[in-house]
Amino acid sequence: MANVLPAICFAVGLAFGLVLSFIFINYTDVHSLTTGRFVHWIDHSISGSPDGLHNAINAVQSPKQEYIFDDEKFHQHDDKSVANHLYKNIRVLCWVMTAPKNLQSKAKHVKATWGRRCNKLLFMSSKEDVTFPAVGLNIGEGRGHLTAKTMRAFKYVYDHHFNDADWFMKADDDTYVIVENLRYLLSSHNHTEPVYFGHHFKVIVKQGYTSGGAGYIMSKEALKRFAEKGYDKICSKDGGAEDVQMGQCMQSLGVKVGDSRDAAHRSRFHCFTPETHLFGGYPAWYLQYDKYGAKHGQGNISDYSITFHYVNPQGMYALEFYVYHLRPYGITDHFQHLNIGEIGHEHHKKLEQAAKSENSKVKQIYKAKD
Numbered sequence: 482m483a484n485v486l487p488a489i490c491f492a493v494g495l496a497f498g499l500v501l502s503f504i505f506i507n508y509t510d511v512h513s514l515t516t517g518r519f520v521h522w523i524d525h526s527i528s529g530s531p532d533g534l535h536n537a538i539n540a541v542q543s544p545k546q547e548y549i550f551d552d553e554k555f556h557q558h559d560d561k562s563v564a565n566h567l568y569k570n571i572r573v574l575c576w577v578m579t580a581p582k583n584l585q586s587k588a589k590h591v592k593a594t595w596g597r598r599c600n601k602l603l604f605m606s607s608k609e610d611v612t613f614p615a616v617g618l619n620i621g622e623g624r625g626h627l628t629a630k631t632m633r634a635f636k637y638v639y640d641h642h643f644n645d646a647d648w649f650m651k652a653d654d655d656t657y658v659i660v661e662n663l664r665y666l667l668s669s670h671n672h673t674e675p676v677y678f679g680h681h682f683k684v685i686v687k688q689g690y691t692s693g694g695a696g697y698i699m700s701k702e703a704l705k706r707f708a709e710k711g712y713d714k715i716c717s718k719d720g721g722a723e724d725v726q727m728g729q730c731m732q733s734l735g736v737k738v739g740d741s742r743d744a745a746h747r748s749r750f751h752c753f754t755p756e757t758h759l760f761g762g763y764p765a766w767y768l769q770y771d772k773y774g775a776k777h778g779q780g781n782i783s784d785y786s787i788t789f790h791y792v793n794p795q796g797m798y799a800l801e802f803y804v805y806h807l808r809p810y811g812i813t814d815h816f817q818h819l820n821i822g823e824i825g826h827e828h829h830k831k832l833e834q835a836a837k838s839e840n841s842k843v844k845q846i847y848k849a850k851d
Contacts, residue, residue, distance in 0.1 A: 547593035548798045550806055563816070566835045567664040568600065573698070574646035575599035576634055579606050579654040580622050584613050587654040590794040594801045598660040601645045605634040620719075627693070628726045629719035632712060635699075639708035643701075647672035650698040657792045657800050658696060662785040666741060666749060668832065669820040672701040677731055678741040680750035680788075682724075683772040689738050690728020694790040695750040697724075699736070706734040742773070743819040747783040752790050755800075758782050785819050 575596060579588040588604050596602045607630070609617025618633045620626050631651065638649055648667055652658055670676065677699045679691025691697040699707070707716065707730065716730035731738070741749050751758050752767065761777040768775045792800065816833060 544590070544794055544798075547589055549593065550801065552806060556806075563832050563835070564661045564664075566832060567661065567668060568598075571648065571664045571667050572600040572646040573648045573650060573660060573664060573667070574601040574603070574638060574642055575650045575652060575658070575660075576603040576605050576638060577652050577654055577656075578627070578630065578634070579604050579615065581606055581608050581610065581615075583654050584610060584615060587794060588613070588615070590797045591652075591654055594797045595658045595660060599650075601642060603638070603642070604654075605630065605637070626719060627723035628717055628721055631693075631723045631727060632716060632718065632730075635704065636708055636712050639704055643704070643708075647701050648698050649701070649704050650696060651693070652696040652788070653694055653790065655790065655792055656694065656696050657789050657797055659785075659787055659804060662749065662783075662787045663698065665785055666787065666820065667698070669822065670700070670739065674700050675702045675706060675734070675736045676700050676739045677703050677736055678739040678750070680748065680752055681738055681741070681772040682728075682770040684770050685725050686728040686732055688728075688732050689772055690724055690731070691738060692750070692752045692790075693722075693724030693727075695752045696788045696790075697727075697750070703731065703734070703736040706736060707731075710734055740821060741787070742821070743783040743785060744821050745783070745819065746773070747781050748773070748776075749783045749785060749787045751782070751786065751788055754791055754796065755782070755789050757791075758789075783819065784817060 577588060577591055577596065584604070584606070592602065592604075604613060604615040605618055606615040607618060607620055607622050609615065616634075616637060618630055618637070620629045620633060634651070635649070650658070650663070666678065677691065677697055679697030680695035681689050682692060683689045711730050711734050715733050717726040720726075728738075743749060748758070753763070757763070758777055759779060759782065763775050763777070789800070
């Protein structure tokens with residue numbers, strides 16, 4: 482009996498240890514799913530190639546229907562006079578790079594969220610879709626043809642919509658744009674300047690170039706030079722990285738890369754999701770490419786940020802809610818002078834004066850309704 486007791490104790494102890502190990506392992510898995518999966522997903526994904534990032538986004542099931550925020554009655558007293566003034570005076574055409582397979586899974590969610598705030602919205606695809614609608618560029622799909630699609634898309638915009646806007650933006654169907662903040666940036670510049678704005682990379686092209694995924698926007702003069710002097714002449718027709726090829730094209734045409742940062746030197750165009758720019762975890766290539774040191778954290782993201790990239794459809798609606806619907810009670814936001822240079826400050830005063838004039842009319846309307 483004395484010899485059996487140690488064996489029994491050993492067996493019980495072993496069984497107890499195995500049970501504890503099983504519980505610990507499963508708790509760790511559940512804990513990672515519920516508290517850390519999103520951060521790990523970001524770190525794992527952005528360390529790979531752009532294709533890997535897009536595949537990760539495509540793996541997330543998209544909403545079948547557009548999500549409409551039906552709460553205008555709660556925001557009817559919002560003062561939108563400055564935004565409305567900018568909408569009328571700084572006309573922005575947005576064209577979105579997409580594909581036939583993405584129209585219902587991605588593009589329609591762009592249309593339901595930020596796209597409706599552009600003065601003109603176009604979707605560029607390899608094939609025409611008259612119902613959606615999407616412009617057919619008759620160019621094959623795949624990253625190897627992004628340069629051709631981009632060049633032809635800008636030429637199409639010049640041929641058919643040059644007089645519909647003063648600024649012309651290219652974005653992907655997984656890019657989220659806060660268009661009001663874009664117009665504020667542009668309010669300090671003239672569309673007759675040969676300039677384009679985006680997230681500035683410092684490599685390959687002498688003056689640098691702007692990230693394609695973060696979106697970039699050309700002035701009217703820049704688009705004119707591209708269409709009349711660059712397209713099918715000195716600019717690449719296809720192949721290579723789309724944003725690099727466009728950057729070389731712009732440099733050859735004397736179009737400068739504008740500084741899109743705010744007055745506190747914080748970024749406004751972003752190559753990744755808000756979480757990535759807040760917490761870091763950038764891939765190695767980004768550390769080498771970014772012109773301003775690839776910083777992260779709240780202190781390096783502008784309060785008037787313009788774009789974020791690799792945003793899945795659910796993320797589109799989340800940003801839509803956070804930016805336009807979530808409000809802290811009792812806190813009234815005031816304008817910040819965040820454009821670089823005195824021109825921005827002087828123009829901001831004019832915007833405020835225009836806002837006061839338009840706001841007084843709005844108040845009279847609501848007073849009459851009440």
